[in-house]
Structures are given as structure tokens and as C-alpha cells.
Amino acid sequence: MSQLPQQPAGISVPTSADVARLAGVSRATVSYVLNNNATVRISEPTRRRVREAAAGLGYVPHAAARSLRAGHTRTVLLPAAQAPAVPLYQRFLTRLESDLRRLDYTVVQYGSIGLEPDEAARAWAELRPVAVVSPGATALTPYGIGVLTRSGAKAVITLGPQPVDGAHAFVMDQREVGGCAVRHLLSRGRRRIGVVVPREPDLALFAEPRLAGAVRAAEDSAAPALIQPLPLRYDEESAEDLAARWRTLGLDAVFTYDDEYAMLLMRALQDTGVEVPAETAVIGADDLMLGRLLRPRLSSVTIELATAQPPAEIIDRLVRSPGGAPERHYLLRAAAVARDSS
Amino acid sequence: MSQLPQQPAGISVPTSADVARLAGVSRATVSYVLNNNATVRISEPTRRRVREAAAGLGYVPHAAARSLRAGHTRTVLLPAAQAPAVPLYQRFLTRLESDLRRLDYTVVQYGSIGLEPDEAARAWAELRPVAVVSPGATALTPYGIGVLTRSGAKAVITLGPQPVDGAHAFVMDQREVGGCAVRHLLSRGRRRIGVVVPREPDLALFAEPRLAGAVRAAEDSAAPALIQPLPLRYDEESAEDLAARWRTLGLDAVFTYDDEYAMLLMRALQDTGVEVPAETAVIGADDLMLGRLLRPRLSSVTIELATAQPPAEIIDRLVRSPGGAPERHYLLRAAAVARDSS
DNA sequence: TTGAAAGCGGTACCAC
DNA sequence: GTGGTACCGCTTTCAA
Numbered sequence: 001m002s003q004l005p006q007q008p009a010g011i012s013v014p015t016s017a018d019v020a021r022l023a024g025v026s027r028a029t030v031s032y033v034l035n036n037n038a039t040v041r042i043s044e045p046t047r048r049r050v051r052e053a054a055a056g057l058g059y060v061p062h063a064a065a066r067s068l069r070a071g072h073t074r075t076v077l078l079p080a081a082q083a084p085a086v087p088l089y090q091r092f093l094t095r096l097e098s099d100l101r102r103l104d105y106t107v108v109q110y111g112s113i114g115l116e117p118d119e120a121a122r123a124w125a126e127l128r129p130v131a132v133v134s135p136g137a138t139a140l141t142p143y144g145i146g147v148l149t150r151s152g153a154k155a156v157i158t159l160g161p162q163p164v165d166g167a168h169a170f171v172m173d174q175r176e177v178g179g180c181a182v183r184h185l186l187s188r189g190r191r192r193i194g195v196v197v198p199r200e201p202d203l204a205l206f207a208e209p210r211l212a213g214a215v216r217a218a219e220d221s222a223a224p225a226l227i228q229p230l231p232l233r234y235d236e237e238s239a240e241d242l243a244a245r246w247r248t249l250g251l252d253a254v255f256t257y258d259d260e261y262a263m264l265l266m267r268a269l270q271d272t273g274v275e276v277p278a279e280t281a282v283i284g285a286d287d288l289m290l291g292r293l294l295r296p297r298l299s300s301v302t303i304e305l306a307t308a309q310p311p312a313e314i315i316d317r318l319v320r321s322p323g324g325a326p327e328r329h330y331l332l333r334a335a336a337v338a339r340d341s342s
Numbered sequence: 343m344s345q346l347p348q349q350p351a352g353i354s355v356p357t358s359a360d361v362a363r364l365a366g367v368s369r370a371t372v373s374y375v376l377n378n379n380a381t382v383r384i385s386e387p388t389r390r391r392v393r394e395a396a397a398g399l400g401y402v403p404h405a406a407a408r409s410l411r412a413g414h415t416r417t418v419l420l421p422a423a424q425a426p427a428v429p430l431y432q433r434f435l436t437r438l439e440s441d442l443r444r445l446d447y448t449v450v451q452y453g454s455i456g457l458e459p460d461e462a463a464r465a466w467a468e469l470r471p472v473a474v475v476s477p478g479a480t481a482l483t484p485y486g487i488g489v490l491t492r493s494g495a496k497a498v499i500t501l502g503p504q505p506v507d508g509a510h511a512f513v514m515d516q517r518e519v520g521g522c523a524v525r526h527l528l529s530r531g532r533r534r535i536g537v538v539v540p541r542e543p544d545l546a547l548f549a550e551p552r553l554a555g556a557v558r559a560a561e562d563s564a565a566p567a568l569i570q571p572l573p574l575r576y577d578e579e580s581a582e583d584l585a586a587r588w589r590t591l592g593l594d595a596v597f598t599y600d601d602e603y604a605m606l607l608m609r610a611l612q613d614t615g616v617e618v619p620a621e622t623a624v625i626g627a628d629d630l631m632l633g634r635l636l637r638p639r640l641s642s643v644t645i646e647l648a649t650a651q652p653p654a655e656i657i658d659r660l661v662r663s664p665g666g667a668p669e670r671h672y673l674l675r676a677a678a679v680a681r682d683s684s
Numbered sequence: 685t686t687g688a689a690a691g692c693g694g695t696a697c698c699a700c
Numbered sequence: 701g702t703g704g705t706a707c708c709g710c711t712t713t714c715a716a
Contacts, residue, residue: 013470025687069711080451101456260632289602357694368703373695373696406693412694
């Protein structure tokens with residue numbers, strides 16, 4: 001097992017001055033060469049000497065010093081989501097991240113779990129990000145937005161179910177998911193519709209808007225329809241409880257929040273002898289593979305996160321021309337996928 | 343819709359000098375007060391004036407300037423994983439993050455997707471992190487480790503299936519998962535065991551060690567046993583193909599990589615008329631809820647990530663006393679859970 | 685074509 | 701108790 005290469009106590013990390021000394025030039029020249037500064041002509045031999053010295057020393061510029069001097073950063077701060085790892089959302093962030101890098105931003109996810117919103121905003125502001133994309137409606141207050149903009153952030157953007165006043169917003173309006181599901185069930189002639197509301201607190205941010213959208217769709221419907229919220233924990237016992245009193249509820253359909261809850265509830269209903277879809281239609285959301293593997297095959301709501309312009313380009317534009325009115329970009333597209341369970 | 347609070351062009355972000363001016367004190371005093379420096383006595387009225395001035399201006403210290411002066415950061419860099427969002431792993435990171443914050447580190451996830459390993463290491467080094475915890479075995483080369491330590495990182499730690507020479511390691515040895523599964527199947531008297539190998543390239547990092555562990559367990563067994571790798575894409579067509587030629591394979595058991603692949607394959611087998619577990623035993627991994635909802639209930643391998651000492655404390659210790667021999671911390675505990683499918 | 689020097693914001697030593 | 705000031709590493713004018 002090899003020895004860990006340790007930073008010898010006396011030898012400190014190489015700076016551009018060290019590179020300059022080794023190459024026999026000034027620090028200015030080092031900077032010109034390593035940044036390929038076009039406004040100044042440096043001879044080819046000098047460039048080579050500088051490059052070799054830098055490589056030889058393992059020189060890496062000091063980002064903090066650079067941005068201190070520059071007076072600004074190209075850091076886009078993405079406060080790490082405490083939200084459950086929804087694959088859809090992961091894909092969105094991964095894409096955003098690589099697109100931003102392509103636009104020469106440095107993407108930094110900063111964990112702020114357990115910090116108060118305003119405390120978190122101050123911690124973020126210390127990094128002087130040029131833009132902040134903040135998931136979760138709770139984490140950004142008007143005060144926080146003020147702190148960030150005063151600290152030089154050109155764009156403060158929320159990412160969540162609701163816009164926040166005074167900031168730009170990528171809006172993922174989860175109500176649309178509930179709306180889609182209920183409209184689908186109504187179109188199938190169902191009128192007494194249960195809506196599963198996960199008891200897991202983490203999911204409230206998604207669950208409540210989905211329920212609200214369901215209620216709204218029922219109200220907007222021509223035929224009179226009833227929506228019955230159904231609290232449910234993600235465990236078998238809770239599902240069995242609900243299934244046991246299912247017939248007393250008198251429902252002819254259920255929107256199960258997502259496909260995983262659908263699987264949980266459908267199993268419990270089937271074990272109790274409730275026929276799906278004959279007696280009760282079931283629709284989930286997220287259109288996971290598992291829905292296609294269930295019997296009957298699970299109807300679902302597909303969800304896509306998409307904007308006309310890529311989000312990274314929107315951010316870049318907001319950074320370059322700050323100060324406009326808050327923009328709202330609606331990301332979420334939902335559509336019912338009818339299979340055999342509804 | 344309110345106007346976005348914009349940074350007026352002329353007014354720049356407040357510095358400690360602005361606070362000093364407003365409070366009628368020196369910058370030194372501002373620093374003393376805001377950092378609660380105990381080595382120096384400042385009168386209470388002065389403290390209050392400084393605090394009020396800072397609050398009034400919305401002053402937030404500049405992290406880059408501070409760490410430039412200090413000569414070091416308390417940044418722990420977590421290069422964002424390109425790995426698939428395994429819930430187990432998410433929980434590990436979330437925990438690590440909040441524990442590190444409690445130890446007063448700033449946790450930064452830096453997206454490096456699409457960068458070459460050495461290029462990525464240089465980009466990380468620019469931030470002068472005091473520690474780097476790098477997921478994915480590929481992303482850290484000896485050169486990269488050198489760049490990071492020379493740039494002042496006190497601890498460079500890999501997080502993945504294999505240690506990397508010259509760095510500390512949190513080892514998640516996925517072979518143990520395959521080993522557990524196969525030993526379980528052997529104990530059930532099965533001898534001709536298929537092992538699903540997902541074709542998704544992202545999963546190779548996990549899939550290959552799981553297969554290797556399965557092979558190893560079969561070799562170590564007293565009874566002669568056969569391991570048959572079974573490439574499978576995560577879609578129904580691929581599963582149907584495999585199921586269609588199942589009987590020609592002559593297998594009496596299958597370890598399906600994880601519970602989701604188990605569900606996919608079990609459905610295809612059942613649709614083809616293969617009896618589970620009578621004709622073929624099935625075991626998955628991850629012990630997801632969905633396994634309990636399948637019929638027959640799915641046997642699985644539970645996986646836990648745990649160390650005697652919390653990982654955050656290990657990192658803290660390595661940072662405080664750097665230079666020891668590379669440490670290996672084995673995180674993964676696996677155990678078979680027998681249900682009805684095996 | 686290259687170098688000297690100022691200054692970004694904050695901290696901490698040393699005087700007063 | 702408080703203030704003056706040097707300095708962290710880097711970029712960028714201005715001079716030579």
C-alpha cells in the first residue's frame with residue numbers, strides 16, 4: 001500500500017509567483033500566458049517556459065483570489081434539495097448542470113439542510129454567486145432574496161410548485177398532475193374519486209398541490225363529482241387499513257399520488273377482493289416501468305419537465321441582463337396514459 | 343407582481359469598510375465584533391453600533407476574501423455523483439452533509455459531469471477544498487490525487503466499489519451483495535444460478551462487482567455450482583426475450599441485480615408460465631417496498647451503509663491529522679432476506 | 685514584449 | 701478598547 005502523498009509541512013502550495021520565479025518572468029506574464037490573454041503579445045519561448053514551470057510545479061490557480069480580484073464570480077448556486085430524489089427532478093438538475101458548465105458557469109450545490117431560510121440565504125450570499133436556483137418553495141423569503149441581490153446575485157430563481165414574490169421562478173405546478181388524473185377518471189365516467197395524500201412530510205410539497213389540482217378539476221367538471229382525500233403512509237399496514245374500509249367509502253376511482261403508492265394500494269385492494277378497475281379505477285403518476293408490470297397494467301400520468309428555451313440559457317440571459325420583471329417559466333407538462341387499471 | 347429588487351448600477355455590495363464607516367469605527371473593530379473574537383475586548387456600545395450598521399446595510403462577509411486571508415478553507419468538496427440516484431446512497435450523502443455542517447465544514451457539491459478525470463481534479467483544486475470525497479472509482483487518478491494534495495487538500499477520499507491507490511477510501515464493496523444472494527440460493531439447494539447484469543452503462547459500476555461476488559461465492563461453495571451471467575436491459579422487451587429462452591438455459595435460480603430488475607424479470611417469467619419459486623427461485627437486492635408487494639413476495643438482499651464511526655467524524659479526523667497511511671473504511675453491510683420467491 | 689504596482693475584502697499583529 | 705496596516709493570490713492598468 002503506497003504512502004499517501006502528504007503536503008510537507010514547510011512546502012506550501014505553489015502560487016503564480018512561484019511559477020514566475022521558476023520561469024524567470026514576472027507574475028503579470030504568468031497571468032497573461034495562463035489565461036491566453038489576447039490583448040497582449042507574449043513570445044512563444046516565454047509562453048512555453050511559463051507553461052512548463054506551471055506544469056512542473058503542479059500549479060492550480062486560486063479561485064477565491066481570482067474572483068476577489070475580478071469582483072464577481074461565475075458561480076451558480078444550487079442549494080441542495082431536501083426534496084426526495086424524484087428521478088425526473090434528478091434528470092432536470094443533471095441537464096441544467098452540464099448546460100451551465102458549457103456556458104462556463106461553475107455549478108455549486110450547497111447543502112443547507114437544517115438551516116433557517118434567512119440563515120441559509122446569508123450563507124449562500126457569502127459565496128457571492130452570480131445566480132441562485134433554489135428548489136423548495138420554503139427556502140426563499142423576501143429578506144433572503146434581498147440579501148442575495150444585495151450581495152451581487154444577478155438572478156435569483158426559485159424552483160418549485162409556487163413562484164415566490166420578487167424572484168424569478170421555474171414553476172413545477174404539481175396541480176396539473178392531479179388535474180390530469182381526475183379529468184381522466186371523469187372521462188371514464190367515474191364520479192366519486194379518492195385522492196391519496198402521502199403522510200410522509202417530505203412529500204407534502206408535492207402531495208398538496210396534486211390534491212388541490214384534483215379538487216379543482218372536479219369543481220370545473222360539468223358532471224357533479226366528489227373528491228375524497230385519503231391519507232396514507234408508505235407501508236403495508238396503512239394500505240391494508242385503508243383497503244379494509246374501502247367499501248364504506250363508496251368510491252369508484254382513486255388517484256394514488258404516484259405509481260409507487262398505486263402499487264401499494266392496488267395490492268391491498270386486490271388482497272381485500274376489490275376489483276380493479278371494475279369496482280374501483282386506479283391511476284398513478286410518474287409513469288414508472290413498474291406500472292407496466294402490474295396486473296392490471298397501471299394507468300398513470302406522465303410528467304415531463306421542459307421549457308421552450310433550455311433553463312441554462314434562461315439563467316444565462318437573466319445574468320447578462322438583470323433587473324427585468326420577475327419571470328415565470330412553467331416547466332411541467334402532464335398527460336394521462338390510459339392502461340388497464342382505469 | 344412586485345418589481346425585482348435590482349442591484350442599482352452605482353451602488354456596490356457593502357463591505358466591512360462600509361460597515362466601519364457607518365458605525366464610526368475601524369475595519370479591524372468590525373472584524374473583531376462580527377467574529378466574536380475573544381482575544382480582544384470591545385465595549386458593548388461599540389459592539390451594538392457595529393451590529394446595527396451591519397444589519398442595516400445587509401452586510402454579508404465575502405467568503406473568498408476570508409479564505410484568501412486565512413490561507414485555507416473549510417470546504418469539503420463532494421463532486422456530484424454521475425451515479426444513478428440510489429436511495430441508499432442519497433441517504434448516505436444527506437447524512438454526511440448535515441454531519442459535516444455540524445462540524446463547521448462547508449459542503450459543496452461540484453458538478454463535474456463530462457470533464458476528464460484530471461481536468462476535473464484541477465477544477466476541484468481551484469476551490470482549495472480541505473477535503474475531497476469523490477464518488478465513482480473512475481474519477482480519481484494518481485495525478486489527480488497529487489494535484490489535490492499539492493493544492494492543500496488535507497484528505498482525499500474515494501467513495502466507491504474499489505479503493506484507489508494513494509487516497510483514503512470509503513469502500514462500498516458491492517461484491518458482498520452478489521455473494522449474499524448466491525449463498526442464500528445455494529443454501530436453498532439451488533445450483534444453476536443466473537445473475538442479471540443490467541446493460542445500462544451507468545449501472546456497470548455496481549453490476550460488475552455484484553456479478554463478481556456471485557461468481558466468488560459459487561467458487562467458494564462446497565457443492566459444485568454454476569453462475570450464468572444474464573445481460574438484460576431495463577425494458578419489457580428485453581425481459582420477454584430472456585424469459586422466452588429461459589427453459590433452454592436450465593437454471594434453477596436467478597439473482598436479479600436488484601428488486602426492480604427482479605420485478606421486471608419475474609413478471610416476464612410468470613407471463614411465460616415459469617413457476618416462481620418452484621421452477622426458478624428469484625432473489626433481488628435493495629429490499630424495496632415493492633418486493634413485499636409482489637406475489638410471491640420477493641426475497642432480497644438488504645444493504646446498509648454504516649461505519650463504526652460516522653463518516654463525517656472520520657473526515658474531520660483525517661483533516662486534523664493528515665499524512666497517515668491511506669485508510670480503508672468498509673461501509674456496506676448486506677444480508678439476505680428470505681421471503682416467498684426463493 | 686515584459687515588469688512594477690495597485691487593489692479586490694477580510695483578518696490579525698502591533699501600537700497607541 | 702480601538703485603529704493603522706501588512707498581507708493572502710491574482711489580474712490589469714500603466715510605464716518602460
